[in-house]
Amino acid sequence: MQVDIKSLSIKPLRNTFDQVARFTGNDKSASRYLEATIGVQPEINFHYQPLWSKNRSIYDKDNTVIVMNDWYRLLDPRQYYYGAWTITRSKQQDAAERNFSFVEKRNMLTTLPADLREKIINVFVPIRHMEYAANLNNTYMSAYGYGVSITQAASMCAMDRLGIAQYITRIGLMLDGNSGDALKTSKAAWQNNPAWQPMRQLTENMLTTKDWFELFVAQNLVLDGLMYPLMYQSFSDLTSASGQTSFVMMTEFMSEWYEEHVRWVDSVIKVAAAESESNNVQIGKWLQKWRTEILQVLQPLAQEALGGAAQVSLDAAVAQLSARTTKSGVN
Amino acid sequence: MEQAKKMNMKEKYNTMTGDLAWDFSYKTEAEIFPLSDFEGIKIEDWSKWQDPFRLTMDAYWKYQGEKERKLYAVIDAFGQNNAHLGVTDARYINALKIFLTAVTPLEYGAHRGFAMTGRAFPGVGAQVASQMQSIDELRHAQTQLHTISQYNKYFDGLHDPFHMFDRTWYLSVPKSYFEDALSAGPFEFITAISFSFEYVLTNLLFMPFMSGAAYNGDMATVNFGFSAQSDESRHMTLGLEVIKFMLEQHPDNLPIIQRWIDKYFWRGYRLLGIVGMMMDYMLPKRVMSWKEGWEMYFEQNGKMLFDDLARYGITMPKFWEQSVEEKEHLTHQLWLTFYSYGHAAAFHTWIPDDSELDWLSEKYPVTFDKYYRPRLVYLREQEKAGKRFYNPSLPQLCQTCQIPMVYTDPKNPTKRVYRETTYKGDKFHFCSDACKEIFEHEPEKMSQAWLPPHQIFQGNCGGATIPDVLKYYHFTENDGGEFLHSRDNANWNMWKGLTPDEEAA
Numbered sequence: 001m002q003v004d005i006k007s008l009s010i011k012p013l014r015n016t017f018d019q020v021a022r023f024t025g026n027d028k029s030a031s032r033y034l035e036a037t038i039g040v041q042p043e044i045n046f047h048y049q050p051l052w053s054k055n056r057s058i059y060d061k062d063n064t065v066i067v068m069n070d071w072y073r074l075l076d077p078r079q080y081y082y083g084a085w086t087i088t089r090s091k092q093q094d095a096a097e098r099n100f101s102f103v104e105k106r107n108m109l110t111t112l113p114a115d116l117r118e119k120i121i122n123v124f125v126p127i128r129h130m131e132y133a134a135n136l137n138n139t140y141m142s143a144y145g146y147g148v149s150i151t152q153a154a155s156m157c158a159m160d161r162l163g164i165a166q167y168i169t170r171i172g173l174m175l176d177g178n179s180g181d182a183l184k185t186s187k188a189a190w191q192n193n194p195a196w197q198p199m200r201q202l203t204e205n206m207l208t209t210k211d212w213f214e215l216f217v218a219q220n221l222v223l224d225g226l227m228y229p230l231m232y233q234s235f236s237d238l239t240s241a242s243g244q245t246s247f248v249m250m251t252e253f254m255s256e257w258y259e260e261h262v263r264w265v266d267s268v269i270k271v272a273a274a275e276s277e278s279n280n281v282q283i284g285k286w287l288q289k290w291r292t293e294i295l296q297v298l299q300p301l302a303q304e305a306l307g308g309a310a311q312v313s314l315d316a317a318v319a320q321l322s323a324r325t326t327k328s329g330v331n
Numbered sequence: 332m333e334q335a336k337k338m339n340m341k342e343k344y345n346t347m348t349g350d351l352a353w354d355f356s357y358k359t360e361a362e363i364f365p366l367s368d369f370e371g372i373k374i375e376d377w378s379k380w381q382d383p384f385r386l387t388m389d390a391y392w393k394y395q396g397e398k399e400r401k402l403y404a405v406i407d408a409f410g411q412n413n414a415h416l417g418v419t420d421a422r423y424i425n426a427l428k429i430f431l432t433a434v435t436p437l438e439y440g441a442h443r444g445f446a447m448t449g450r451a452f453p454g455v456g457a458q459v460a461s462q463m464q465s466i467d468e469l470r471h472a473q474t475q476l477h478t479i480s481q482y483n484k485y486f487d488g489l490h491d492p493f494h495m496f497d498r499t500w501y502l503s504v505p506k507s508y509f510e511d512a513l514s515a516g517p518f519e520f521i522t523a524i525s526f527s528f529e530y531v532l533t534n535l536l537f538m539p540f541m542s543g544a545a546y547n548g549d550m551a552t553v554n555f556g557f558s559a560q561s562d563e564s565r566h567m568t569l570g571l572e573v574i575k576f577m578l579e580q581h582p583d584n585l586p587i588i589q590r591w592i593d594k595y596f597w598r599g600y601r602l603l604g605i606v607g608m609m610m611d612y613m614l615p616k617r618v619m620s621w622k623e624g625w626e627m628y629f630e631q632n633g634k635m636l637f638d639d640l641a642r643y644g645i646t647m648p649k650f651w652e653q654s655v656e657e658k659e660h661l662t663h664q665l666w667l668t669f670y671s672y673g674h675a676a677a678f679h680t681w682i683p684d685d686s687e688l689d690w691l692s693e694k695y696p697v698t699f700d701k702y703y704r705p706r707l708v709y710l711r712e713q714e715k716a717g718k719r720f721y722n723p724s725l726p727q728l729c730q731t732c733q734i735p736m737v738y739t740d741p742k743n744p745t746k747r748v749y750r751e752t753t754y755k756g757d758k759f760h761f762c763s764d765a766c767k768e769i770f771e772h773e774p775e776k777m778s779q780a781w782l783p784p785h786q787i788f789q790g791n792c793g794g795a796t797i798p799d800v801l802k803y804y805h806f807t808e809n810d811g812g813e814f815l816h817s818r819d820n821a822n823w824n825m826w827k828g829l830t831p832d833e834e835a836a
Contacts, residue, residue, distance in 0.1 A: 010413060010485065010826060012484035012485055013484065013485060013486075013487070013822075014483065014484060014490060015484060016480070016483075017476075017480070017483060017489075017490060017491065017492070018490045018491035018494065018805065019491060019493055019494060032477055035476055035477060035480055036472075036473035036476055036477065039493045039494070040436075040439050040472060040476075040493055041439065041443075041493075042436065042439075042440070042493070042496065042497050042506070043497060044497050044498075045497050045498060045503075045506075045781045045786075046510060046514075046781065047503075047506065047507045047510045047511070047514075047779060047780045047781045048507075048510055048511060048514040048776050048777075048779050048780070049514065049776070049779060050513070050514040050515075051369070051370075051514060051515055051516055051776070052366050052369070052514075052516060058443075058510060058513045058514055059443070081473050082399070082466065082469050082470040082473050082474070083399040083402070083403055083470075083473070083474070083477075086392055086395045086396045086399055086470075087396045087399050087400060089392040089396065090392040090393050090395070090396025090397065091396070092392075093388075093389040093392045093393060094393070096389065097389065128351055129351060129352075129353055131351075132351035132352065132455070135462070136450055136458070139446055139449045139450045139458075139462055139465075140450045142443075142446040142465070143443060143446035143447040143449070143450050144447075148439075151443070151446075152469055155442070155446060155462075155465060155466055155469060156466070158446075158449075158462060159388060159391075159462065159463075159466055160388075162388050162459065162462070163387075163388030163389060163392070165347075165351050166347045166387050166388055166389065167389075169346050169347050169350075169351070172346075173338075173343070173346065177337070178337045178338055178343070179336055179337065179338070180338055180342070180346060183346055183350065187350070187353065190353060191353055191354065200353075200356075200357065201357040204355055204356075204357040204358040204363065205357065205358065207358065207363045208358055208362050208363060
């Protein structure tokens with residue numbers, strides 16, 4: 001038997017907001033992502049010249065040399081608006097929580113060989129400082145970028161990086177039973193160890209980069225594109241090869257996050273590079289510049305982390321990055 | 332092995348935030364945080380920043396994810412059940428029109444402003460607090476859009492909120508208010524928005540809209556309000572922490588902060604006049620009058636707050652007495668203004684019915700019957716006679732708050748307040764001594780204001796006639812004017828007469 005529920009059927013006057021209809025070219029019902037994103041940022045008729053800039057508006061396309069006819073085209077393939085993003089992350093943090101308590105309950109870190117433990121403290125845990133810089137860099141893109149499509153994704157990325165810095169901090173705390181000694185050692189390495197100094201210098205340089213799109217290329221495409229494979233693939237493999245699964249478990253959030261991050265970053269690069277020859281050339285120049293510098297500063301770190309496997313791992317990371325940028329159409 | 336001493340919660344939280352930073356040596360702090368000292372605020376020790384919540388990102392995601400799941404379940408159900416038909420009457424939707432076009436863009440502005448402070452402050456604690464508020468504000472803008480999306484499908488005036496926000500004459504009031512803060516430095520921004528707005532005035536924005544929604548059967552907006560409440564209380568706490576932190580850091584900060592408090596209190600109060608008008612005139616079921624709201628949330632609670640801050644040397648915002656003197660007049664004068672310019676607004680206006688006029692008489696015993704009721708009754712008669720009054724001219728705006736120069740002197744309620752000053756050979760006009768003083772303190776900045784009537788006369792708003800300008804605003808013929816003659820009203824009456832399964836045209 002069929003049950004009919006009586007309901008009112010009222011024809012709507014319109015199916016979505018005008019700014020969304022202009023963007024998609026029709027008045028069809030739009031996704032939550034598009035309604036939350038398209039056209040939300042003010043664009044014209046600003047009242048006051050910012051006291052913090054002599055020649056820029058509060059929202060200004062000229063904050064980068066990249067030119068887009070419509071900045072909203074830099075859509076996020078994950079379709080993250082706040083709700084979709086935070087619900088996804090809340091599930092992932094649930095999984096991460098289970099992993100952390102699994103490692104803790106079984107005292108898995110006490111069986112860690114001393115040399116591996118030292119390596120994690122000196123070469124992996126200092127990355128929390130780099131993630132903090134990545135947080136500031138993405139916050140910068142979110143503050144001075146143009147169009148909600150990219151600025152909201154940068155804002156979420158910034159919070160993701162803070163979360164990752166905090167997960168790494170937790171690993172550091174677990175390594176010494178919450179005394180904070182491992183974090184002190186690791187921070188001292190970041191601050192003074194010769195292998196870290198070129199990277200710290202590069203990180204401080206990035207924090208003074210003014211063009212937000214260049215910063216996007218430097219941080220999210222190149223630095224992440226080389227560092228994440230090196231640590232969460234090569235170094236991670238090395239730890240599991242010695243029979244230790246704790247590191248892999250405690251960094252699962254980061255590995256999963258990175259796969260998703262790559263989708264967003266590649267899509268932005270692809271659309272921006274396809275917009276014009278000059279964008280493509282500019283992105284290519286930045287790519288070249290930052291890849292050269294970052295590869296150089298990664299050498300001593302790869303050496304410390306991976307020893308004999310350093311060069312192979314770096315080559316593999318470079319190959320991954322090249323494959324991605326080729327696929328994104330960067331010349 | 333010797334058991335190491337475990338850290339307490341506070342130390343542990345510091346490893347998750349403050350300890351992530353390091354001593355720069357390849358670049359200077361001034362190169363990395365170049366916006367941190369041009370306003371004259373002196374911070375001696377950023378590590379003294381106390382985060383009241385100690386919220387790490389994993390906990391943030393957990394709580395917020397849970398709230399979002401619940402919120403969207405209600406929004407989904409709302410859409411499926413034609414729940415927009417459950418509101419008291421279609422006049423109520425006009426409150427949502429004001430909310431979506433005037434408030435939602437401010438949530439977005441707050442998102443960007445806190446991203447700026449989240450990058451500008453040199454201390455990690457202040458960065459993280461700013462960044463969390465930034466992403467919360469994005470949440471508010473987006474959940475408001477998703478909530479009101481359903482109404483947009485069935486009612487006019489909601490269809491192009493951001494285009495309108497950038498252009499429309501009365502929306503330059505909230506736009507210029509927020510841009511004043513956004514175009515300032517990070518310390519002024521956070522004082523303006525976290526303290527003066529979130530802490531001192533937010534109850535007068537949030538309570539009227541959300542309680543108004545609850546009283547008028549708008550379950551979607553109430554649901555949003557409840558969901559945002561815990562974010563708001565975090566933001567309010569931050570507002571107070573920020574002020575205390577700055578005041579404790581250096582005595583030289585006091586006069587700077589006091590001036591910002593004075594300025595944004597007054598500008599915020601002027602902005603809230605529109606909310607007051609909504610409370611007194613637009614809600615079919617009233618929550619409380621503007622006057623009662625101002626007495627409760629500012630005169631009582633605000634006074635207590637400033638008493639508490641007295642030990643830092645902070646005093647009540649300058650000109651607060653003026654706001655109290657005006658409370659019997661403000662909303663009536665504003666509603667009459669919007670009524671007169673109703674053809675150039677994206678919401679409807681009307682004359683309250685007799686029971687509503689009686690309510691106003693009761694709430695405003697000193698002024699309403701004497702000054703305002705007769706005018707409203709006269710306008711109603713005119714409308715009935717087919718002579719609905721519209722003012723065909725363009726209003727003169729106050730250079731600072733950008734509200735039309737309609738407010739009168741409370742000591743002489745039939746005389747309008749006109750103040751003026753001269754700057755670089757140009758004459759500037761003001762609705763009040765407070766607005767004039769704000770200008771005179773920063774004439775270079777305040778003289779730049781994009782005043783809509785001036786822009787219209789200069790030919791920057793689509794043309795020289797009202798229809799040209801309305802086209803520039805993207806207003807349709809259904810968006811403004813008299814409620815009684817509106818498509819909203821006609822549709823509402825038709826829908827309410829429908830029975831299930833009847834198809835509406």
